[in-house]
Amino acid sequence: MPLDRRTFLGTSAAAGASAALVGGLAVPAEATGHGHGGHGQGDHGRPPQRYSFTVMGTTDMHGNVFNWDYFTDKEYDDAAHNDVGLAKISTLVDQVRREKGRHNTLLIDAGDTIQGTQLSYYYAKIDPITAKRGPVHPMAQAMNAIGYDAAALGNHEFNYGIPLLRKFEEQLRFPLLGANALDAKTLKPAFQPYVIKKLRTPHGHEVRVAVLGLTNPGIAIWDRANVQGKMTFPGLEEQAATWVPKLRSMGADVVIVSAHSGTDGTSSYGDQVPYVENAATLVAERVPGIDAILVGHAHVEIPERRVVNKKTGKDVVLSEPLLWGQRLTLFDIDLVWERGSWQVARVGSRLLNSNTVAEDPKITRMLADEHRKVVAYVNQVIGTATVAMTTVDAPWKDEPIIDLINHVQTETVKAALAGGEWAALPVLSQASCFSRTAKIPAGEVTLKDAAGLYPFENTLEARLVTGAQLKEYLEFSAAYYVQTAAGAPVDTSKLTNAGNTPDYNYDVVSGVTYEIDIAKPVGARITDLRFEGAAVDPAARFVLAVNNYRASGGGNFPHVATAQQLWANSDEIRNTIIEWVRSAGTVDPAQFASVDWKLTREGTPVF
Numbered sequence: 001m002p003l004d005r006r007t008f009l010g011t012s013a014a015a016g017a018s019a020a021l022v023g024g025l026a027v028p029a030e031a032t033g034h035g036h037g038g039h040g041q042g043d044h045g046r047p048p049q050r051y052s053f054t055v056m057g058t059t060d061m062h063g064n065v066f067n068w069d070y071f072t073d074k075e076y077d078d079a080a081h082n083d084v085g086l087a088k089i090s091t092l093v094d095q096v097r098r099e100k101g102r103h104n105t106l107l108i109d110a111g112d113t114i115q116g117t118q119l120s121y122y123y124a125k126i127d128p129i130t131a132k133r134g135p136v137h138p139m140a141q142a143m144n145a146i147g148y149d150a151a152a153l154g155n156h157e158f159n160y161g162i163p164l165l166r167k168f169e170e171q172l173r174f175p176l177l178g179a180n181a182l183d184a185k186t187l188k189p190a191f192q193p194y195v196i197k198k199l200r201t202p203h204g205h206e207v208r209v210a211v212l213g214l215t216n217p218g219i220a221i222w223d224r225a226n227v228q229g230k231m232t233f234p235g236l237e238e239q240a241a242t243w244v245p246k247l248r249s250m251g252a253d254v255v256i257v258s259a260h261s262g263t264d265g266t267s268s269y270g271d272q273v274p275y276v277e278n279a280a281t282l283v284a285e286r287v288p289g290i291d292a293i294l295v296g297h298a299h300v301e302i303p304e305r306r307v308v309n310k311k312t313g314k315d316v317v318l319s320e321p322l323l324w325g326q327r328l329t330l331f332d333i334d335l336v337w338e339r340g341s342w343q344v345a346r347v348g349s350r351l352l353n354s355n356t357v358a359e360d361p362k363i364t365r366m367l368a369d370e371h372r373k374v375v376a377y378v379n380q381v382i383g384t385a386t387v388a389m390t391t392v393d394a395p396w397k398d399e400p401i402i403d404l405i406n407h408v409q410t411e412t413v414k415a416a417l418a419g420g421e422w423a424a425l426p427v428l429s430q431a432s433c434f435s436r437t438a439k440i441p442a443g444e445v446t447l448k449d450a451a452g453l454y455p456f457e458n459t460l461e462a463r464l465v466t467g468a469q470l471k472e473y474l475e476f477s478a479a480y481y482v483q484t485a486a487g488a489p490v491d492t493s494k495l496t497n498a499g500n501t502p503d504y505n506y507d508v509v510s511g512v513t514y515e516i517d518i519a520k521p522v523g524a525r526i527t528d529l530r531f532e533g534a535a536v537d538p539a540a541r542f543v544l545a546v547n548n549y550r551a552s553g554g555g556n557f558p559h560v561a562t563a564q565q566l567w568a569n570s571d572e573i574r575n576t577i578i579e580w581v582r583s584a585g586t587v588d589p590a591q592f593a594s595v596d597w598k599l600t601r602e603g604t605p606v607f
Helices: 004-020 085-100 118-126 138-146 162-171 236-249 280-286 361-364 368-378 400-417 447-451 467-478 573-584
Strands: 048-057 105-109 151-152 194-199 207-214 254-259 292-295 300-306 315-320 327-338 343-355 381-385 429-430 443-448 459-466 509-511 513-517 526-531 541-547 565-572 597-602
Touching: 004 541, 048 085, 048 207, 048 292, 085 105, 085 138, 085 162, 085 327, 105 254, 118 138, 118 368, 138 162, 138 361, 151 207, 151 254, 162 207, 162 327, 194 236, 207 236, 236 280, 254 280, 254 327, 280 292, 280 300, 280 315, 315 327, 315 343, 327 361, 361 368, 368 447, 381 573, 400 429, 400 459, 400 509, 400 541, 400 565, 400 573, 443 447, 447 573, 459 467, 459 573, 467 526, 467 541, 541 573, 565 573
Parallel strands: 048 105, 105 151, 207 254, 254 292, 292 315, 429 541, 513 597
Antiparallel strands: 048 327, 194 207, 300 315, 300 343, 327 343, 381 443, 429 509, 459 541, 459 565, 513 526
């Protein structure tokens, strides 16, 4: 669809008007308990006209429709007894619409919708929505049924390639927004940048609510293979500064930003991209004219955060609901009619917890067949294991279950390079503990057991590194540990994730042996680094089997992103592991596990 103003306003106005005509009269703000001080009488001495409405928001749904964990094959649960999924969100949304009047509400999302569960994987890869006469994506079916008004693009929307994303977009009955996702050749928006929704009020003056969608600049790194030369992703702040004034000049009374970007101003990719990854606070501070920001991407819970805009001195309200549909954000917005236009009198935000309600049977019934298919798919038996293996201690010990990932990756790369110019070089492999609850049981191994080792859609590459680069790579990784003096007690609950490093950004490397001295400062921890028993020569050359996230700069590890690529393929590492188990028949750690690294303090092992 050509992205001219008339098209946007026409389609969004029509959608907004139809939504706005449903239901009864709007409730004046006084009746909802939101009083406003400081406003004088309206025209000719009458009390000023007021109107209140609510914008609901979700983010980082990651393929969750049901309150179900496809890896454990049971209802989702965690230590806090959170619940997940769009079926729960649907119930909360219905409650809010009943309370406020549907015509006084909007519902938006901040991205990362179509990747993250075996349900979303199945409809991307096993029974793909892109096939001729293919199915409608379960996330599209659920979000259409719930009645979303708009959703921003997340970075994981690009994991399965642009054609699948375009098919998903086509299946939605609401726009996918991304003002900073541009066509690489024309530099024009590749997706609709915004939508303007019109809400009817009892006073005859409609309210024009603009929703601007912003996605994450890191897509250029994390999904380079899918987007390079096709799309480009400039910074959130720059694009908001372009679009917000346009929306105001089009008559927007309220501007909401749906941003797939966290609040803390950091970037996991360092300076590889000149734009900030977690930029929501910067946008609020630096771009005037925004009333509220629905925050996504960071997977944290923010009920309400008020940020003062440096140009106007006005508060901008930020809220991030917890991922997977565990929370629903409500922005309650109170307006007053002054001098011929609606002025924002107050914005507040709060969260609802989806564990307080039942799943909406309308959603669970609608997608029962899809759910059953995926449950059957993940419960296929693909082999047997001689002993049970878990990741419980993997963040601080060399465990066989992580060795399995590295073994499969090493074998895959060796086979790919066999007979070529790099065949003689030793192959090393990196892996992370993605989940502390992954396990391979003794006895029958199902597809979900193997898939649980690798919850991300990463693919495999081979990169050329030197011994010196390998040492620096391992030093960077070892910053994951909190410095702990020799003799001091070691508490594993406080040992890892130093500097907020997530588990998936701690790599162990197989094919060499080394020790990590956690008593030493960051950058001086790797000792006794050896290959086949001899100290690693800084000039020696190795092949590193590495996932595409790391190889394209994810986590900002040194050297690997600029290292020569020797080979790559497009099959998920998870599938490679599943197929390895199928063909091996038996998973026996005696054939692949070895203790290659350990934590020490002044030469004494910690464990």
